[in-house]
Amino acid sequence: MTQVIVTVMPKQGVLDPQGQAVAGALGQMGFGGVGEVRIGKRIELAIAGDDPAGQARAMCEQLLANALIEDYSVEVA
Amino acid sequence: MRRVAVLRFPGTLDHDSAMRAVEGLGAAPVEAWHADAELPGGTDAVLLPGGFSYGDHLRCGAIASRAPIMAAVRRHAEAGGRVVGICNGFQVLCEAGLLPGALRRNATLSFVCRQMDLEVGDAGTPWTSGLETGAVISIPIKNNEGAWYGDPAGARVVLRYRDNLLGSTDAVAGVANEAGNVMGLMPHPEEACDALLGSTDGQLVLAGLIS
Numbered sequence: 001m002t003q004v005i006v007t008v009m010p011k012q013g014v015l016d017p018q019g020q021a022v023a024g025a026l027g028q029m030g031f032g033g034v035g036e037v038r039i040g041k042r043i044e045l046a047i048a049g050d051d052p053a054g055q056a057r058a059m060c061e062q063l064l065a066n067a068l069i070e071d072y073s074v075e076v077a
Numbered sequence: 078m079r080r081v082a083v084l085r086f087p088g089t090l091d092h093d094s095a096m097r098a099v100e101g102l103g104a105a106p107v108e109a110w111h112a113d114a115e116l117p118g119g120t121d122a123v124l125l126p127g128g129f130s131y132g133d134h135l136r137c138g139a140i141a142s143r144a145p146i147m148a149a150v151r152r153h154a155e156a157g158g159r160v161v162g163i164c165n166g167f168q169v170l171c172e173a174g175l176l177p178g179a180l181r182r183n184a185t186l187s188f189v190c191r192q193m194d195l196e197v198g199d200a201g202t203p204w205t206s207g208l209e210t211g212a213v214i215s216i217p218i219k220n221n222e223g224a225w226y227g228d229p230a231g232a233r234v235v236l237r238y239r240d241n242l243l244g245s246t247d248a249v250a251g252v253a254n255e256a257g258n259v260m261g262l263m264p265h266p267e268e269a270c271d272a273l274l275g276s277t278d279g280q281l282v283l284a285g286l287i288s
Contacts (some may be wrong), residue, residue, distance in 0.1 A: 017186050018186065021186055027080055064135070
């Protein structure tokens with residue numbers, strides 16, 4: 001089994017209200033140096049067979065990410 | 078009598094009110110299960126009700142959009158059959174690519190449950206045939222991921238919020254496909270079919286199932 005890590009992030013330009021709320025909270029807590037905050041998700045996959053990265057990319061295209069609003073990246077651990 | 082298939086996924090909540098609303102239109106509701114490969118025999122139209130299909134995991138509607146029954150819904154839609162998706166049903170239709178755009182977290186970062194004024198943006202669809210463009214109807218919303226994101230130029234905007242508190246692109250509350258036979262909306266027309274609930278405007282929208 002190969003460990004593959006998929007990261008899914010909201011596309012640049014797509015409003016991320018969750019990130020904005022966290023940025024506001026961090027500012028209120030005194031972390032003055034924080035600019036933009038964006039929140040996405042990390043998906044860990046254990047994949048058997050050839051070309052685990054290619055398989056993970058196909059999974060992203062078909063289910064794990066919505067290309068309209070999200071970007072993804074695939075990393076083989 | 079027109080037969081309306083009401084889809085049920087694990088986590089669907091609003092099938093009972095949807096079936097009651099369909100009965101109120103004088104049509105026969107028939108439940109259809111997500112794992113079925115075909116719609117019930119004699120299905121004239123399809124309704125995808127609201128809820129939290131598959132627990133809203135990954136993205137709202139994403140997993141349901143890949144369920145076996147959706148291949149049959151796609152064939153029905155491509156043959157020109159009427160399909161309406163309400164709330165989670167709208168999210169499923171967008172994730173399935175049967176409608177343009179995607180639904181995202183509300184700008185309020187909260188679950189919003191309230192009556193909304195909706196303006197008809199396109200009176201030329203089966204779902205707005207009894208209305209004029211610019212007419213205002215009142216239907217409630219109840220959702221957490223109800224902000225539509227997409228290109229309004231690539232969609233038929235059927236309904237818009239007068240107060241866009243969820244943060245939808247172009248204040249979109251409901252869109253149809255190019256042909257108009259498939260429509261999705263975040264507001265709940267099935268909860269606005271009885272004067273006791275404060276509005277019967279939902280019947281005007283759901284009339285598209287039987288016209």
